[in-house]
Amino acid sequence: MNINIMLFDDFETLDAFGPVEILSRIPSHVLKYYSMAGGIVTSAQGMKIETESICTANQNGTLVVPGGRGTRALVNDEKFLACLKTMGEKAVFCLSICTGSALLARAGLLNDKKATSNKKAFVWVMSTSDKVKWLKNARWVVDEKFYTSSGVSAGMDMTLGFVSDQYGVDNARQIAQDIEYIWHADKEQDSFAVKEG
Amino acid sequence: MNINIMLFDDFETLDAFGPVEILSRIPSHVLKYYSMAGGIVTSAQGMKIETESICTANQNGTLVVPGGRGTRALVNDEKFLACLKTMGEKAVFCLSICTGSALLARAGLLNDKKATSNKKAFVWVMSTSDKVKWLKNARWVVDEKFYTSSGVSAGMDMTLGFVSDQYGVDNARQIAQDIEYIWHADKEQDSFAVKEG
Structure with a gap:
């Protein structure tokens, strides 16, 4: 299966590379790193990574969308959102981490679906779409082919959950063991659930 | 403080970028990504990242050394080890993750010191140096300026421990909260301690 990781400037490093670490351990997965235009993308932690243009991607696969402060501009970027909508609709599965779900929401992919997001940014995320059933108390949420996680580190727990759903819990537990990860x-x-509101 | 992240082909992605996520959240930290020659380095998960030549680094800072299958060749690379020895000696602190400690060990930096490493690769790691007091049961180990963690994910727990030691436990807890990380x-x-032997 193609694992298409959609990057953009100021994406949050661990949002993307926690899930990458886990997804790479399924032998049939082929991981590729994309951005809108291709070329170098710089994470919020200053890491410069080479990407290919999303136009070249085989859309038949799993789309992974991190969050980070770069999402604040992208929720108003019509060209980006149109591309994400196409990618998300064609994807077999779509995983977002942290405020990545705000991008999916603005692209209309989460309309009438349950989803979650970063708990510190939850008020902002909810403001990006009133068509989504936002869950304030969830480590991650699954609604049909859409997996959305809470902030940053929650992406790793969700990705193991995705592996468990698709390949069995024994595979997920083995990966957690191999990377010495204590899987929640x-x-x-959700230890970080939004209490107020 | 300079945070000098030493990369090489086939480094393990999460070894480096879990700690990066945490270290970047101390405002005084300046993170830079290095390799021996500079240029593009490819992680074990196929991610291509731009690096600068280690020759250009300000050595007065904290050195971060990930593990991964790339270490298997580097433990016999005299040029790399000599460079690492210089960097490690001049560093204020030196953090290794997973089999990164095998590199520090081969460079002679851990002689007569306590250290740990990836638990699945422990027999191999121990074989790289008999001058190190290898600890089979530890999430991470601190010996003077050297911090060594167990496999992959343990690097995040260790890095929060490093933040706690240098900047106070409240700062470490706040970072864990901000990235929705359940800090061990x-x-x-050590849930993954080596039982046999």
Whole structure:
């Protein structure tokens, strides 16, 4: 399966590369790194990574969308959102991490669906779309082919959950063991849940 | 403080970018990505990242050394090890993740020091130096300026421990909260400890 990782300037490093670490451990996965125009993309942590243009991607696969402060501009970027909508519609699965779900929401991909996001940025995320059933208390949320996680680190728990759903819990547990990761496997148990509101 | 991240082909992605996510959240930290020759380095997960030549680094800072399958060749690369020795000696602190400690060990930086490493690769790591006091049961180990972590994900717990030691536990807890990370703060509690041998 193609794993298409959609990057942009000021994406949050761990949002993308926690899930990448896990997804890479399924032998049938082929990971590729994309951006709108291709070329060098710089993460919020100053890391410069080479990407290919999203136009060249095989859309038949799993789309991974990180969050980060770069999403603040992209929620108003019509060209980006149109591209994301096409990619998201054609994807077999679509995983977002942190404020990546704001991008999916603005692209209309999460209309009438349950989703979650970063808990510190939750008010802003909710403001990006009133068509989404935003869940304030969830480590991650699954609604049909859409997986959305809470902030940053929650992406790793969600990705193991995705592996468990698609390849069995034993595979997920083995990957967690291999990377010495203590998996928080209950998606409804959220230590960082939004308490107010 | 300069945070000098030493990369090489086939480094393990999360080894480097878990700690990067945490270290970037201390405002005084300046993160830079290096390799021996500079230019593009490819992680074990196929991610291509731009680096500067280590020759250009300000050595007065914290050195971060990931592990990964790339270490298998580097433990016999005299030029790399000589460079690492110089960098490690001049560094204020030196953090290794996973099999990164095998590189520090081969460079002679861990002689007579306590250290740990990836638990699945522990027999190999121990074979790289008999001058190190290898600890089989530790999430991470601190010996003077050297911090060494267990496999992959343990690097995040160690880096929060490093932040706690240098900037106070409240700062470490705040970063964990901000990235929605469930911090395993006890360095002596190791779910993945080597049982045999």
